[in-house]
Amino acid sequence: MIKLGNLTYQQLQEKFRIKSPWDMIIIFILNVLITIPIFIITHHNLATLDWLFHIDRIVLFLLxxxxxxxxxxxxxxxxxxxVILYFIVLSYGTLSGKYGFEKVYEDYRSMIYTMNDDPYPQDIIISKLLPFPNKSKIIDAIEYQNPKIRNFAIMATSKHFKNVKGYNDYFTLIQSFAVFKEINSRWYYVSxxxxxxYIAKATESLQYLSGDCDDHSIFMAACIKSIGGTVRLIHTKGHIYPEIFIGTQKDLEKINYVIKKTLFPLESKNKPINYHIDERGNIWLNLDYTAKYPGGPFMNEEILGALTLE
Structure with a gap:
């Protein structure tokens, strides 16, 4: 008989057994959460029969x-x-300020909302399941609260675009572009x-402003986050690069104007602004180390994973 401490396997089973009818209630709730995305995928991929009151889709959902x-x-x-183990993990995540119940709710809501409007909803789930390489190491390396990182970012904001007027609503963005200019004008690629x-911490990259694409992304993210900007890292085939949160299409139009007319007029002359739109409709601008201006050309358009730094 298998024992764990002083308890047998059967005693452990009994200890953690969920009594009726709660076991069936939990299973049914889980069922609904699983059924909704599967129904959306099936709905998009099956021909509509145009039955009265959409009975075909009601039958499909119930089936x-x-x-x-x-x-x-x-x-x-x-x-x-x-389910019990999942709740334990999420409880720990909530109490420790990491990935918890609120994040799960937001991700699920966002996924369902996006799937409903996307012609290929199965791609949304696939993208959510794809891992972001070295995620925990990268998060730990983004030392945005380190005084040395913040001091570097403040130096950049004092050096570039300090006298730009008339864009109070985009003050933090313009300062973030100053950080981008300082880093990208000095960054030296080292394999x-x-x-x-090798994942270099932001303070390591600060010493020589050198490293590969993930080192650049970590350093850029740390500096921008240290002055209040919102950044995410994009994983694509053989490459990682940073993007900065812009906002809506209206915000993009204003940012496009200030980049081309005031901040980076020579670098961006006759060139497009490159960006991505996420599942919530938010716009993110490319800040890759290869870009000469915010929104410069992508090295690779395909997104395999995104790590948003709140």
């Missing part, structure tokens, strides 16, 4: 709900243990050791 319910019930023990993916 998916029934199938998922039967599967979850057949795997009830595994399902309930998984990682052969066969190893």
């Amino acid at each position: 998916i709900l029934l199938i998922i319910q039967l599967i979850l019930r057949a795997m009830r023990r595994v399902t309930l243990i998984s 990682d050791p052969k066969g190893h993916d």
Whole structure:
């Protein structure tokens, strides 16, 4: 008989067993959460029969709900243990200020909203499941609260665009562009050791302003975040680069004007502003180390993963 401490496996099962009817309620709630995205994918990929009151889609939803319910019930023990472990992990994440219940809700709501309008909703789920390489190491390396990082960012804001007037609503963005100008005008690309993916902390990169694409992204993100900007890192094929949050299409039009007319007129002359629109409709501008101005050309358009730094 298997024992853990003084408890047998059967005693552990009994200790963590969820009694009826709560086990069925939990399974049904989980069923609904799983069914909704599957229904959206199926709805987009199956021809509409145009039945009265959309009965075909009602039947489709109920059929998916029934199938998922039967599967979850057949795997009830595994399902309930998984739910308990999931809640423990999310509780820890919530208490420690990391990925918790609120983040899960936001991600789920955002995913469903986007899937509903996207012609290929399955791609949304695939993109959410794709891992961001070295995520925990990268987050730890973005030392935006380090005084040396903030001092460097403040130096950049004092050196560039200090006298630009008339854009009070975009004050932090213009200061972030000053940081971009300082870093990208001085950055020197140096590869990682052969066969190893070395993640340099922001304070390491500060010393010589050198490193590869992930080192640049970490340093850029740390500096911009230290002065109140919002950044995310984009993972694409063999490359990572930073993007800065702009806002709406209206914000983009104003930022496009100030970049081309005031901040980077020579670098951006007759060139497009490159950006991405996320699942919430927010616009993010490219800040890659290869760009000579905010919104410069992408090295690779395809997004394999995004790490947003709140």
